[in-house]
Amino acid sequence: MPNNTVTLNCPATVANMVCGFDILGMALNDPFDKITISLSGEPGIRINHTDEYHLPTEPSKNVAGVALLEMMQSIPEPVGFDMTITKNIKPGSGLGSSAASAAGAVVAANELLGKRFNDADLVRFAMAGEKLASGVKHADNIAPCIMGGITLIRSIFPLDIVRLQAPPLFVTVVHPQIEVKTADARQILRKEVLLKNAIRQWGNIAGLVAGLLQGDYDLIGRSLEDVIIEPVRSILIPGFDQVKQQSREAGALGGGISGSGPSIFMLSRDKATASQIAGLMENIYERLGIDYKTYITTLRTQPLAG
Amino acid sequence: MPNNTVTLNCPATVANMVCGFDILGMALNDPFDKITISLSGEPGIRINHTDEYHLPTEPSKNVAGVALLEMMQSIPEPVGFDMTITKNIKPGSGLGSSAASAAGAVVAANELLGKRFNDADLVRFAMAGEKLASGVKHADNIAPCIMGGITLIRSIFPLDIVRLQAPPLFVTVVHPQIEVKTADARQILRKEVLLKNAIRQWGNIAGLVAGLLQGDYDLIGRSLEDVIIEPVRSILIPGFDQVKQQSREAGALGGGISGSGPSIFMLSRDKATASQIAGLMENIYERLGIDYKTYITTLRTQPLAG
Numbered sequence: 001m002p003n004n005t006v007t008l009n010c011p012a013t014v015a016n017m018v019c020g021f022d023i024l025g026m027a028l029n030d031p032f033d034k035i036t037i038s039l040s041g042e043p044g045i046r047i048n049h050t051d052e053y054h055l056p057t058e059p060s061k062n063v064a065g066v067a068l069l070e071m072m073q074s075i076p077e078p079v080g081f082d083m084t085i086t087k088n089i090k091p092g093s094g095l096g097s098s099a100a101s102a103a104g105a106v107v108a109a110n111e112l113l114g115k116r117f118n119d120a121d122l123v124r125f126a127m128a129g130e131k132l133a134s135g136v137k138h139a140d141n142i143a144p145c146i147m148g149g150i151t152l153i154r155s156i157f158p159l160d161i162v163r164l165q166a167p168p169l170f171v172t173v174v175h176p177q178i179e180v181k182t183a184d185a186r187q188i189l190r191k192e193v194l195l196k197n198a199i200r201q202w203g204n205i206a207g208l209v210a211g212l213l214q215g216d217y218d219l220i221g222r223s224l225e226d227v228i229i230e231p232v233r234s235i236l237i238p239g240f241d242q243v244k245q246q247s248r249e250a251g252a253l254g255g256g257i258s259g260s261g262p263s264i265f266m267l268s269r270d271k272a273t274a275s276q277i278a279g280l281m282e283n284i285y286e287r288l289g290i291d292y293k294t295y296i297t298t299l300r301t302q303p304l305a306g
Numbered sequence: 307m308p309n310n311t312v313t314l315n316c317p318a319t320v321a322n323m324v325c326g327f328d329i330l331g332m333a334l335n336d337p338f339d340k341i342t343i344s345l346s347g348e349p350g351i352r353i354n355h356t357d358e359y360h361l362p363t364e365p366s367k368n369v370a371g372v373a374l375l376e377m378m379q380s381i382p383e384p385v386g387f388d389m390t391i392t393k394n395i396k397p398g399s400g401l402g403s404s405a406a407s408a409a410g411a412v413v414a415a416n417e418l419l420g421k422r423f424n425d426a427d428l429v430r431f432a433m434a435g436e437k438l439a440s441g442v443k444h445a446d447n448i449a450p451c452i453m454g455g456i457t458l459i460r461s462i463f464p465l466d467i468v469r470l471q472a473p474p475l476f477v478t479v480v481h482p483q484i485e486v487k488t489a490d491a492r493q494i495l496r497k498e499v500l501l502k503n504a505i506r507q508w509g510n511i512a513g514l515v516a517g518l519l520q521g522d523y524d525l526i527g528r529s530l531e532d533v534i535i536e537p538v539r540s541i542l543i544p545g546f547d548q549v550k551q552q553s554r555e556a557g558a559l560g561g562g563i564s565g566s567g568p569s570i571f572m573l574s575r576d577k578a579t580a581s582q583i584a585g586l587m588e589n590i591y592e593r594l595g596i597d598y599k600t601y602i603t604t605l606r607t608q609p610l611a612g
Contacts, residue, residue, distance in 0.1 A: 023509045154513035155506070160528060162516050195497055198504040198534075200461070202511045203329045207460035209512045210468050213519040222466060228504075 006111045007036040010104030011300050012089045013096035014171070014265050015140040017150070018224045018256040019204035025140040026150045027300040028171055031088045031095070035064070035104035039112050040080035045069065051087045063098045063129035064105035070128035071106050071117070081109060090293075093175045094259035099141030102129025107146055107304045115305075120159060122146055135183050141259065148303040150212060167215040169299040170274035172252075174243065174281035175263040177291035180236050185260030188232055197227045217253055217269050224254030224267070237262045239284045246280045271296070312417045313342040316410030317606050318395045319402035320477070320571045321446040323456070324530045324562040325510035331446040332456045333606040334477055337394040337401070341370070341410035345418050346386035351375065357393045369404045369435035370411035376434035377412050377423070387415055396599075399481045400565035405447030408435025413452055413610045421611075426465060428452055441489050447565065454609040456518060473521040475605040476580035478558075480549065480587035481569040483597035486542050491566035494538055503533045523559055523575050530560030530573070543568045545590045552586045577602070 009032040017024040040046070045059040045068050059065030064085060072079060083105060089097040106125045110117050117125070123146060127137045143151040143161045152162040204223045211219030234240040234257060247255060247266040251273040255266035264281070268274040278294045285292035315338040323330040346352070351365040351374050365371030374387060389411060395403040412431045416423050423431070432448045449457040449467050460466040510529045517525030540546040540563060553561060553572040557579040561572035570587070574580040584600040591598035 020508070020512065022505045023512060152509070152512050152516060154509045154525075154529060160513070162513060162525060164516060165520075189501060191501055192498040193501050193504055195495060195499050195534075198499055198507065199328045201504065202326070202508045203458070203460045205508045206326065206329060206458050206511050206515045207466070207468060209515040210458060210470060210519065213516065214471075219460075219468060223460060228501075 004112070005036060005038040006108045007034065008104050008108045008304060009033070010035055010100035010304060011145055013099055013141040013144045014173075015096060015138075015259040016229070016257065017208070018226045018230070018254065019201055019208055020152075021226070021229045022138060022140055023153045023205070024150065024208075025096075025144040025153075027144040027148050028095075028173070028295070028297045029300040030295050030297040033089055033097075033100045033104060034086040035101070035108055036084045037105065037108040037112060038082045040082045043078040043080045045080070046082045048082075048084045049087070050084060053087055053091055055087070055091070061132075062101075063133050064101040066132045067102035067126045067129035068105045068109055071109060071125040074117070074121070074125075075113070079113075090175065092179055092181065094180065094257065094261045094263040095173065095175065096141035096145060096259060098129055098133035099126065099145045102126040103142050103145040103304060105129075111305055119147055120161065123161065124159065134186070136186065146304050149299065149301050152209070164209060164212050166212040166299060167217065168269075170268040170271055171295075171297050171299060172247070172266045172268065172274045172277040172281065173258065173263055173295040173297070174278070174285065175293045176237065176239065176285055177293070178238070178262050180261045185233055185236065189229065190232070193228050200227050220267070221253035224256065226256055230256050233257055233261060237264065238290060239288050240264060242284050243281055246284070247277045250276050250280060252277055310418070311342060311344040312414045313340065314410050314414045314610060315339070316341055316406035316610060317451055319405055319447040319450045320479075321402060321444075321565040322535070322563065323514070324532045324536070324560065325507055325514055326458075327532070327535045328444060328446055329459045329511070330456065330514075331402075331450040333450040333454050334401075334479070334601070334603045335606040336601050336603040339395055339403075339406045339410060340392040341407070341414055342390045343411065343414040343418060344388045346388045349384040349386045351386070352388045354388075354390045355393070356390060359393055359397055361393070361397070367438075368407075369439050370407040372438045373408035373412045373432045373435035374415055377415060377431040380423070380427070380431075381419070385419075396481065398485055398487065400486065400563065400567045400569040401479065401481065402447035402451060402565060404435055404439035405432065405451045408432040409448050409451040409610060411435075417611055425453055426467065429467065430465065440492070442492065452610050455605065455607050458515070470515060470518050472518040472605060473523065474575075476574040476577050477601075477603050477605060478553070478572045478574065478580045478583040478587065479564065479569055479601040479603070480584070480591065481599045482543065482545065482591055483599070484544070484568050486567045491539055491542065494542075495535065496538070499534050506533050526573070527559035530562065532562055536562050539563055539567060543570065544596060545594050546570060548590050549587055552590070553583045556582050556586060558583055
């Protein structure tokens with residue numbers, strides 16, 4: 001075995017990417033959690049948090065723990081892990097906090113075990129953590145967290161993940177400090193949608209994929225439209241419409257709700273625009289009197305394990 | 307003006323391409339109609355058919371005529387056209403017969419007029435012909451007919467057409483000689499769809515676009531799945547399930563209903579497979595006692611006007 005201790009920076013991720021509900025996600029270079037795992041002679045999992053979030057440390061109640069437990073079911077010999085997690089991605093931010101913990105734990109553990117599992121295995125293990133966090137096994141944060149870049153979940157059962165090439169993208173994120181539970185955000189969605197809206201949505205997702213693969217920023221921008229989820233969910237996020245409109249006016253390609261919110265992300269083709277957008281986001285939430293945090297970052301292209 | 311007479315071979319097209327209902331279409335090298343247009347000193351449109359289909363020759367009742375009339379509204383000076391149409395694409399086949407007439411007429415006329423209109427203009431004019439044929443202005447046959455290759459209609463209002471690169475594709479088509487009217491095929495669709503099916507569909511359309519642009523035949527094959535339209539429409543086409551299943555077993559990447567049917571298309575990566583599929587299609591319709599026509603052809607990449 002190559003190492004006795006592995007430390008990974010586990011990136012935040014933006015699921016859905018406006019028109020790709022439940023199928024698209026992208027990794028960011030900032031913020032990120034830090035996970036350190038060591039092999040231990042004592043079987044089982046011990047979790048230590050060095051952050052302010054008071055997350056459970058009992059493995060079966062911790063997303064990283066649950067993901068590791070899932071992985072250990074595929075390991076015939078007894079193993080033990082000591083894990084230290086420092087979270088910078090706030091739980092409930094819509095930035096893939098639970099995915100960073102779950103993915104980070106299994107990827108780091110896999111490094112310790114000599115990389116015996118492939119990416120698809122690791123995504124499957126980590127999805128057990130997502131199930132604990134949100135009640136649903138989804139991979140649209142897990143996959144980009146593990147593989148980097150932008151990933152398409154073409155199908156979840158059976159799992160079919162496609163890594164999509166993309167041109168350089170600057171990303172501005174604002175996290176208004178309000179609570180939107182993923183489970184609640186999912187519950188308010190209608191179970192049926194108008195066929196004509198679905199057609200519009202699949203035109204946009206097709207346009208977004210083509211724009212990413214062809215490096216066509218204008219097409220990316222035109223395709224960043226969501227006529228199904230955003231109109232319902234954005235009501236839960238004060239300031240959403242202003243952020244979106246002013247960001248577009250400032251030159252953003254487009255953007256929308258990150259995951260199930262409340263964070264909002266905007267894509268730009270240059271850093272100056274991304275910075276300007278952070279400024280206007282800050283102004284909006286200052287005026288609304290809501291605490292916030294902003295990030296000016298980029299699409300992270302490298303995978304979680306080097 | 308460069309010429310007084312233009313003759314074009316106007317290709318058949320496959321709309322929808324399984325998971326891209328109303329947004330995707332591809333041009334075929336066979337079958338095709340032949341349209342010859344001459345400028346005439348006498349204003350107005352005169353239409354002559356040299357085929358067996360007894361289509362109306364009054365311009366306002368003829369799809370090619372209506373498309374030309376639409377175009378003439380954007381031409382300030384009085385113009386006259388004599389048009390001879392030889393159709394090989396049977397009306398009602400689901401192979402874009404009306405699109406070939408409408409697109410061929412306006413593209414040929416545009417050549418005579420020194421190419422004063424661009425592709426987007428020509429698509430708009432030709433859509434008037436589609437409206438006459440099916441009651442709906444759609445561009446998923448018109449766009450690939452005019453531009454060649456595979457086209458994405460990201461949005462119809464406003465019109466946003468994206469040409470998608472694709473690897474070489476062999477196409478086998480069977481046209482069972484039964485009648486399925488586009489308007490009827492549209493009417494049996496439900497106006498609402500389950501969100502979970504819509505998600506599956508947009509995963510597939512995203513996968514298909516990625517597969518085409520990345521030249522990934524396996525991904526193309528996995529993505530050729532339609533959980534919304536095909537289960538309803540395929541009931542109108544005897545032999546559909548057998549054709550699909552046996553074609554997959556014979557090595558087809560996949561396929562499904564061409565447009566609103568009754569033609570069925572299958573994609574393959576080599577000619578031997580495409581030929582074998584034509585044979586099994588013929589066997590199926592022989593056994594069913596239904597007249598049929600098969601085509602073994604390829605994705606047409608060149609645009610309608612050279």
